Each structure stands twice: as C-alpha cells, then as structure tokens.
Amino acid sequence: AAEGRYYLGQTAQAAALYRDALAGARAGLQRWPGDLQLRWAVGRQQWTLGTTLIATGQSQAAVPVLRAARDGWTAMAAADPEDEALAWWSRTARLAYGEALAATGDLPAAIDELTRSLAERRAALAAAPASVDRQRALLTGLGGLAHVLGQGGRRAEACAVLAEAASLTGRMQQQASLSPQDVDELVRAQARDRAAWCAA
Numbered sequence: 638a639a640e641g642r643y644y645l646g647q648t649a650q651a652a653a654l655y656r657d658a659l660a661g662a663r664a665g666l667q668r669w670p671g672d673l674q675l676r677w678a679v680g681r682q683q684w685t686l687g688t689t690l691i692a693t694g695q696s697q698a699a700v701p702v703l704r705a706a707r708d709g710w711t712a713m714a715a716a717d718p719e720d721e722a723l724a725w726w727s728r729t730a731r732l733a734y735g736e737a738l739a740a741t742g743d744l745p746a747a748i749d750e751l752t753r754s755l756a757e758r759r760a761a762l763a764a765a766p767a768s769v770d771r772q773r774a775l776l777t778g779l780g781g782l783a784h785v786l787g788q789g790g791r792r793a794e795a796c797a798v799l800a801e802a803a804s805l806t807g808r809m810q811q812q813a814s815l816s817p818q819d820v821d822e823l824v825r826a827q828a829r830d831r832a833a834w835c836a837a
Contacts, residue, residue: 802827
C-alpha cells in the first residue's frame, strides 16, 4: 500500500504507511529479538521511510532513521560476511544516509559518508567486475558523491569523479547493459552536473 502511494506521487501518505510498517516490525522484533526476518523488516522499513522523508522535504527527520538503517544493516553484514544481500543493503543504506545529510546542508558529513559509500561500491565491483548490478551501483555512487562535491564548491574533485562515471557509462553502453531507467535517472543527471561544473 505504501509503495502504491509512493509511485502515485502521494509521498506524504506513503511516509505515514511506511512509519506504521516500521512500528509493526519494531514491535515484532521486541517480542522476538532473534528473528532474522524481523531484523530485515526493520532495516527495510527504515530505509523506505527515510528515503521517502527525503522526497517529502523532511531531510532532518530522515537523518536519524537512515543512520539507524545504516548501522543495522552494517552490523548484520559484519555478522554474516558471506551474505551478499546483507552487504548490498549495507551499501544502499550508507548511500541513502549520505544523501539525507546532503539534503540537510551538512555537506562535509555527507561527503565523508558518500566517499565511504563509493569505496565500498568500488570494492564490490572489483570482486565481481562483470556484475551489471554492481556496475550500476558504482555509477549511482559516483553520481551521488560528485553532485555533493559540486554543491560544496569542490568542482575539480567533482569533475574527476564524473569523468570516472563517464568512463563506466561508456563501458556499460558497449555491453548494452544500460537500461532506459539508468539513462533517465543516472546518466542524464551526471551529464547535467558535468555541464554545470566541468565546462572548459
């Protein structure tokens, strides 16, 4: 129901439903603290709520929610390093937390978090260089960090990151692994940032 509201553009209603889902997952975990599915549910709903709060302009409220998501997923991933799904969620939550910090205007903290996120994504791709999902994740991380660097006036660094993103985009185009959604949400946004900050 929350996702339906979100994709209809009814983000305030979606946030309320995600908040209810998170409360339910937390109540379940309090009763059954060893239940892994409930731990997943808490982390998942923290992420959905936090990212939806960013979309509704409530970035300050999103920060603690996404910090908790990052910490929870990171702890689960550390406890089970063979589970790639946990590692994926840990990387995803860290990126979202960095984006929340950026949305509040705390650019130094956001840059630090997004730099860590990018390092994790580079390492993940290095471990499986043929993975399209990991290429896409790296492209997302590159664009996220570059955008905040540019906002912070660190244009040379932003342009270096965007150059890496352009190189990866070229490789993905050669492999025919860029989806239309990738082009709409990642490639075009990064092209706009290059035009804004990297003009000769």
